[in-house]
Amino acid sequence: MAPTHTHMNRSPTDVLQEVYGYSEFRGNQADIIDHTRAGNDALVLMPTGGGKSLCYQIPALLMPGLGIVISPLIALMRDQVRALDQLGVRAAFLNSSLSRSDQDEVIARIQRGDLDLLYVAPERILQDDTLAALGRSAVCLIAIDEAHCVSSWGHDFRKDYLQLNRLKAAFPGIPRIALTATANTRTRADIVTRLELSNPTEFVDGFDRPNICYAVQPKTDARGQLLKFLDDHRQESGIVYCLSRKSVEATAEWLEIRGFDALPYHAGLDARTRTEHQERFLRDEAVVIVATIAFGMGIDKPDVRFVAHLDLPKSVEAYYQETGRAGRDGQPADAWMVYGLQDVVRLSRMVAESPADDAHKRVERSKLDALLGWCEVTTCRRRPLLAYFGESRDEDCGNCDNCLRPPVTWDGTEAAQKALSCVYRTGQRFGAGHVIDVLRGQARAKVFEFGHDQLSTFGIGKGFSDVRWRSIFRQLVVHGYLDVDHNRYGALRLTGSSRALLRGEMTLALREDADKPKARSVRTRATVKVEDEPLMEALRDERLEIAEEHGVPPYVVFHDAALLDMIRLRPSVLQEMLEVSGVGQSKLEKYGQAFLDVLNRFDRTEPEASSG
Ligand code: ADP
Ligand code: ZN
Numbered sequence: 001m002a003p004t005h006t007h008m009n010r011s012p013t014d015v016l017q018e019v020y021g022y023s024e025f026r027g028n029q030a031d032i033i034d035h036t037r038a039g040n041d042a043l044v045l046m047p048t049g050g051g052k053s054l055c056y057q058i059p060a061l062l063m064p065g066l067g068i069v070i071s072p073l074i075a076l077m078r079d080q081v082r083a084l085d086q087l088g089v090r091a092a093f094l095n096s097s098l099s100r101s102d103q104d105e106v107i108a109r110i111q112r113g114d115l116d117l118l119y120v121a122p123e124r125i126l127q128d129d130t131l132a133a134l135g136r137s138a139v140c141l142i143a144i145d146e147a148h149c150v151s152s153w154g155h156d157f158r159k160d161y162l163q164l165n166r167l168k169a170a171f172p173g174i175p176r177i178a179l180t181a182t183a184n185t186r187t188r189a190d191i192v193t194r195l196e197l198s199n200p201t202e203f204v205d206g207f208d209r210p211n212i213c214y215a216v217q218p219k220t221d222a223r224g225q226l227l228k229f230l231d232d233h234r235q236e237s238g239i240v241y242c243l244s245r246k247s248v249e250a251t252a253e254w255l256e257i258r259g260f261d262a263l264p265y266h267a268g269l270d271a272r273t274r275t276e277h278q279e280r281f282l283r284d285e286a287v288v289i290v291a292t293i294a295f296g297m298g299i300d301k302p303d304v305r306f307v308a309h310l311d312l313p314k315s316v317e318a319y320y321q322e323t324g325r326a327g328r329d330g331q332p333a334d335a336w337m338v339y340g341l342q343d344v345v346r347l348s349r350m351v352a353e354s355p356a357d358d359a360h361k362r363v364e365r366s367k368l369d370a371l372l373g374w375c376e377v378t379t380c381r382r383r384p385l386l387a388y389f390g391e392s393r394d395e396d397c398g399n400c401d402n403c404l405r406p407p408v409t410w411d412g413t414e415a416a417q418k419a420l421s422c423v424y425r426t427g428q429r430f431g432a433g434h435v436i437d438v439l440r441g442q443a444r445a446k447v448f449e450f451g452h453d454q455l456s457t458f459g460i461g462k463g464f465s466d467v468r469w470r471s472i473f474r475q476l477v478v479h480g481y482l483d484v485d486h487n488r489y490g491a492l493r494l495t496g497s498s499r500a501l502l503r504g505e506m507t508l509a510l511r512e513d514a515d516k517p518k519a520r521s522v523r524t525r526a527t528v529k530v531e532d533e534p535l536m537e538a539l540r541d542e543r544l545e546i547a548e549e550h551g552v553p554p555y556v557v558f559h560d561a562a563l564l565d566m567i568r569l570r571p572s573v574l575q576e577m578l579e580v581s582g583v584g585q586s587k588l589e590k591y592g593q594a595f596l597d598v599l600n601r602f603d604r605t606e607p608e609a610s611s612g
Contacts, residue, residue, distance in 0.1 A: 049328030088586030412510030
């Protein structure tokens with residue numbers, strides 16, 4: 001029933017257009033495809049959403065024989081194969097989730113030469129029966145996805161990956177292509193040596209995710225701030241990250257009461273609930289998942305419109321990875337975070353109290369400091385973020401909070417001096433809360449108990465609100481003028497840098513915390529014109545209906561980008577549908593008419609009638 005290999009005499013661009021419905025390759029895709037087709041090994045680094053899959057899928061379609069894809073994410077294989085089905089590509093997967101007879105069926109298809117792509121779990125590929133079955137068919141390439149799993153330096157080491165070097169001998173001369181989104185130089189070197197890649201070319205795409213708008217706000221009332229943020233995201237999918245299971249549960253419940261379809265996800269929930277919530281998130285269009293960092297690895301839902309952090313991640317790498325789950329489809333997406341002094345204290349305590357040795361703790365500490373420093377920058381956020389990964393750029397991005405609304409700074413020298421002297425006068429034994437009470441001259445029991453109402457610094461900070469003092473203390477800690485003493489329950493103490501400031505040998509510019517929390521830029525939001533909203537709605541409905549009928553997530557039918565393109569291009573006959581990004585031959589035949597009917601149901605707005 002399946003067609004025989006139909007793409008072999010085509011060019012990569014033809015396949016891109018006919019199968020995927022895209023008109024141009026991105027970044028290094030075209031070079032990687034040529035390189036692989038020529039029989040060479042490669043190491044591919046591309047950010048999430050960069051388009052890694054095409055780098056091995058297209059060569060596999062162009063070359064005679066079977067392309068093998070090794071992936072650690074068993075849960076994803078089924079979805080990937082279904083998505084390929086939709087494109088008319090002959091694909092299957094082999095892993096422990098299949099019944100015996102289904103596995104036999106796949107093996108039979110391999111032996112008949114009836115497959116273009118086979119997804120296999122790492123432990124499965126090296127089993128004798130699998131190798132035997134594959135040995136009798138022509139394998140044209142081997143793709144090793146999430147290749148960083150081979151490195152113990154990476155964040156997601158898998159023992160089974162260490163065996164994958166055996167593929168070199170098992171499939172001599174077959175090109176192997178290792179792909180990952182996260183790799184520092186050390187991990188990169190590990191991938192090449194441990195997989196025994198032969199003379200591989202490294203293709204490194206930049207880390208930039210231009211469609212993600214980065215924003216960080218000082219935490220004043222986390223949930224209230226979240227709610228304001230989410231108001232711009234009703235009917236959209238997103239992830240809210242919290243540090244603890246308890247706050248995951250509480251936040252999900254709180255959002256649900258406020259009309260969001262919010263579901264909790266953390267390692268303490270039983271496996272069934274977790275799977276159920278993950279499935280809902282993948283399949284429905286507007287689910288907010290509230291999660292600990294246990295959630296995310298292996299989620300390749302393309303239309304995640306926002307990632308919100310209610311608590312700080314541990315490092316810039318972690319932040320980049322977690323926010324990277326937003327906007328894989330290239331459409332505008334938000335990475336939004338709130339953080340406050342409490343987070344700084346809590347995370348640095350976690351580092352201090354961790355069982356790791358001192359050298360390791362220092363590394364952790366400096367990673368946290370890098371993130372904190374980034375939170376406080378007053379310039380473009382994207383530049384330091386990319387610089388952290390070794391990528392420099394000269395221009396501001398225009399798509400982060402600081403670019404969109406440049407923060408105001410003020411001369412905080414005098415305020416800082418007051419804060420530091422009050423820390424000193426109270427004996428460097430108290431947290432920010434108490435020191436602020438003293439500064440503001442608050443009549444609190446604890447203040448009298450320690451006689452702090454008698455200090456020269458009592459009440460010298462009356463002019464500022466509690467919130468403003470918290471902002472000042474947060475910045476003093478982040479910039480290293482105060483230090484958190486974890487042997488004393490998070491008491492603040494002076495540092496080596498405090499002195500110069502106290503003596504008036506330097507000045508200090510502080511960031512004015514914005515009181516109006518507004519993250520999303522007007523510019524990036526302009527996706528559908530108001531007058532097109534009913535049409536977009538109708539196209540979404542059609543998509544949902546088809547998706548349910550076929551038992552796939554809506555984005556497998558079409559991405560939002562495709563629907564938006566339909567509105568932009570307004571095809572009126574089937575052939576014109578092919579112009580739409582994301583419409584290839586197979587989807588044209590399957591769904592073209594249904595979407596065309598929806599488009600034709602809506603009158604074209606006359607140019608004069610639409611508001612300019
Ligand atoms: P990655 O695995 O690198 O995270 P994917 O391979 O899943 O990324 O691709 C991300 C999205 O971008 C997918 O929906 C894919 O169809 C789309 N895509 C990939 N290459 C192109 C291209 N050349 N033009 C348009 N869209 C593309
Ligand atoms: Zn910027």
